[in-house]
Amino acid sequence: MSTQPHPMTYSAETFTAGLHDTKPSITFDPLEWESLAKQRLSANSFGYVWGSAGTRQTDDNNRAAFKKWGIIPSRLVKADFPSLKTTLFGDQYDYPIALAPVGVQTIFHPEGEKAASKVAGEQGVTYILSTATSTSIENVAKANGNGPRWYQLYWPSNEHNDITASLLKRAKENGYKVLVVTLDTYMLGWRPSDLNNGYNPFLRNDNIGVEMGFSDPVFRKHFKAKHGAEIEDDVEKAAQEWAHTIFPGTSHGWEDVAFLKEHWDGPIVLKGIQTVADAKRAVEAGVHGIVVSNHGGRQQDGGIGSLDVLPEIVDAVGEELEVLFDSGVRCGADIVKALALGAKMVLVGRPYVYGLAIGGQEGVRHVLRSLLGDLQLTLHLSGIPDVSREKLNRDVLRRIS
Secondary structure, X not given: OOOOOOOOHHHHHHHHHXXXXXXXXXXXXXXXXXXXXXXXXXXXHHHHHHOOOOOOHHHHHHHHHHOOEEEOOOOOOOOXXXXXXXXXXXXXXXXXXXXXXXXXXXXXXXXXXXXXXXHHHHHOOEEEEOOOOOOOHHHHHHHHOOOOEEEEEEOOOHHXXXXXXXXXXXXXXXXXXXXXXXOOOOOOOOOHHHHHHOOOOOOOOOOOOOHHHHOOHHHHHHHXXXXXXXXXXXXXXXXXXHHHHHOOOOOOOHHHHHHHHHHOOOOEEEEEEOOHHHHHHHHHHOOOEEEEOOHHHOOOOXXXXXXXXXXXXXXXXXXXXXXXXXXXXXXXXXXXXHHHOOOOXXXXXXXXXXXXXXXXXXXXXXXXXXXXXXXXXXXXXXXXXXXXXOOOOHHHEEEOO
């Protein structure tokens, strides 16, 4: 877990350095990280991380949803800096945030997932590895060290259940404690930025985005049996076959969750829930948690902001399973609002990827320490002593639009 003192030390370090005319190399303004990343990335790479479905309406609605709520501070509250510790699935975590599963990270920086997972481990922040990783399950685990880590599954169709079982086995053997199953990406969304560039990172003649398959013994066995050759003999064909395996084009059904429960003995979290009805189905399916998410607006245009549906979903199922949240998070106040509306943990996506693009490990470290410092100070100045449900709930918010 984290060896860091409370997150507010980052601002103190920065001001102390300023006494010696040393200014930070990366801005602390979270709204500028995107433009800085754009300056450093190719059109293909930036278009991929920035891109959203259609006219970006869902993405816009995600951000707008946070502006509908204001934090109401309490005064004369005697308390030290707020504790950020939280408990999920019976385990205590240092922080109520996690790095959301983001694939193909070597297109943003050569160190890719190794850099992001290493920094997450150092900081005690949960790292969620994407099936679309450009680094293997095993190598990410090594880079992450003793940090908390979860595994996100892009779920192959039932004809490839043996591959699914292999992925889960590898994740479990390498210390990934929670399985996060993405439900809204059985094929990639209509993203104009990628279409304009003619860029799909999963179909190219390399291992970017497909390393999970290239390093999987069951997939390799299937490929050799089908083609009489190793993956390395025809990388482009292998890449396309793996992409079709994890993005099969059609969705699983609720009854298929039983297979995951048979092959994973830890917590299972379903990511992509946007309705009360589906949240209740998740309870019936016997999973342990859900992520209220619309994939950051990347999959479906014209959708509602995830934060807009979070409260009603928490009210419906929050006593029966753990409710997590992502989509549109950019700063500490956003995290406070999502936690106050009932999320037990908040996933952060694009900001840390922008940090990775800006400065590799140091960029990710800067983004994480900035978000945590901002979160802790926002709580402290609002008179909220910790992130427990007793102290951080809807009583600290007011709907303002």
